């Protein structure tokens with residue numbers, strides 16, 4: 558007679574038909590309201606079978622982000638992306654949405670510019686009416702370390718990706734950035750049509 562002990566048994570190899578993991582029900586605590594969300598148990602099986610602790614798990618169509626949440630719980634590092642904002646904001650406990658608006662631009666020494674009378678008057682008109690129209694390019698580092706500026710977002714005249722006006726930059730933007738502990742330093746750099754660069758640094762208290 559042969560004795561078999563359950564805790565020593567290697568079990569049965571997993572097949573291709575998995576019917577032991579149920580769908581997420583309406584009342585489930587896992588449910589985030591994302592239509593294509595998958596059960597955590599399903600992701601846990603896939604991640605355990607295909608990676609080790611400290612591996613990098615990537616899901617470039619993260620949707621509800623369950624892959625990243627389970628990868629984190631299982632000690633994996635992870636990279637998640639999604640084209641859709643609703644997907645990213647599901648991760649809002651880890652991500653801040655930062656809103657930045659330019660409210661003015663002051664050209665410091667207009668008299669030093671080599672302009673004839675006619676163009677000087679035109680410039681004075683733009684400075685009075687619409688000073689932000691003098692901005693050629695601006696960019697934002699939402700996690701400025703005080704030394705190296707790393708642009709995470711930018712707009713420039715001629716770029717119609719952020720709006721359909723090729724003669725002006727947009728005046729506001731919203732950026733998603735990983736939450737920080739303590740204070741967040743945001744650096745905004747602008748270059749005007751004459752090539753003068755200006756820099757503004759704002760420090761925000763994290764919530």
Ligand SMILES: C[S@@+](CC[C@H](N)C(=O)[O-])C[C@H]1O[C@@H](n2cnc3c(N)ncnc32)[C@H](O)[C@@H]1O
Nearest residue numbers: 593594595617618619620621622639640641644
């Ligand atoms: C089927 S859903 C993801 C399901 C996800 N595994 C879950 O558990 O929720 C597909 C996702 O792919 C995203 N997507 C579609 N085209 C994309 C693209 N070109 N780049 C990045 N994400 C994209 C959609 O926004 C959507 O969130």
